[in-house]
Amino acid sequence: MNPSAGPAAPTRRVDLRAVLSDVGRTVARGWIAIAYAVVVVAVAVVLWAQPTGTTDQYLEQFSTNLDNLTERPLSVLVSSAFVISTPGELVLVGMLLVTLAYLQRYLGVLGVFLIGVAGHVGATLVVALGLSAGIFHGFLPESVVSAEDVGVSYVLAASMATAALFVPRPWTWPYLAATWAFFLFPVVAGVTFTSVGHTTALLVGTCIAVLGTRFVRADRAGRLPERSGVGRSLGRLATDERR
Known part of the structure; x- marks a missing residue:
């Protein structure tokens, strides 16, 4: 060992029990996460009990689907989630x-709601536009x-990607890459509308x-109002990252 060298950098170990x-x-x-999960499971049990x-x-x-979005867009956008x-x-x-619970912890109930709606509605509308264009140009059959397009996966994908905001370094980028790989792995077998x-x-x-990362940096520099909701939420996040 070189005596002139400085002290070795401490290695980060993951304490599984603490996690x-x-x-x-x-x-x-x-x-809010518990309520959402309970409702989804309850609806599933009732549906699977039917013939x-x-x-x-x-x-x-x-x-x-396109038929339902044309006839009653609001109700199916809500129910499908x-x-x-x-x-x-x-x-x-x-x-x-788990993901929504962490979003609520750091970003509050409003943050959970906005992210879920943005992911679910945004993805659904993009899919609908793509299907409409494919049918119009003859790339897809009218069937x-x-x-069928139901489920929580659009909400989950948006939420898990957002969760990279509070994944501690150096795990942030590996976590985000794994999240993308998890949802896009089926593409290997062929691109689908989902x-x-x-x-x-x-x-x-x-x-x-x-965008949230930029706000965290601004909060660390004291450029966010101390009493603002954004300042408080991201201030907690910045404090947790320093631990």
Whole structure:
């Protein structure tokens, strides 16, 4: 060892027990996340208890396909965010529970609502425009106007991308890359309209995270009003990052 060299930089180790404890406390206080997850699971249980044909009919009614968006856009935009079609999607609901709880912790209930709406509505509208253009130009069959599109994945994609804002360094970029890979992996098997929606939701969340990072830097420099909601929320985030 070179005696003239300075002290070695401390290595960061992940304390799994501390991480799990923090997740548990955050979820327990994330009432909006818990409420959303409970409603989604309750709706799923009721739907799956119906005969197969009846379940399919409800899924078609709740879907944000072109037919439904034309006839009753507001109701299907809301209802589709509370419906999952397969039991496997319960994993996504669990991921959403944790992610939204952290969003509530750092950005508040309004932040959770705005990010969820931006991801879900933004992705849905981009998909609808893409499908309409594809049908108009003959790239897609007209049958896609009734294609099923329900679930929490657009909300989850936007929320998880935004969550990069409070992932501590040096894990921020690996986390964001893993999030993108998770949602876009199905593209390897072929591009679908849902992959377009996920890409849109990821872009929404990533843009919010980038803008939020700038606000955190501004808060550290004392350029945000101390009594503003943004100042308080991002001030807590900046304090946690320094720990």
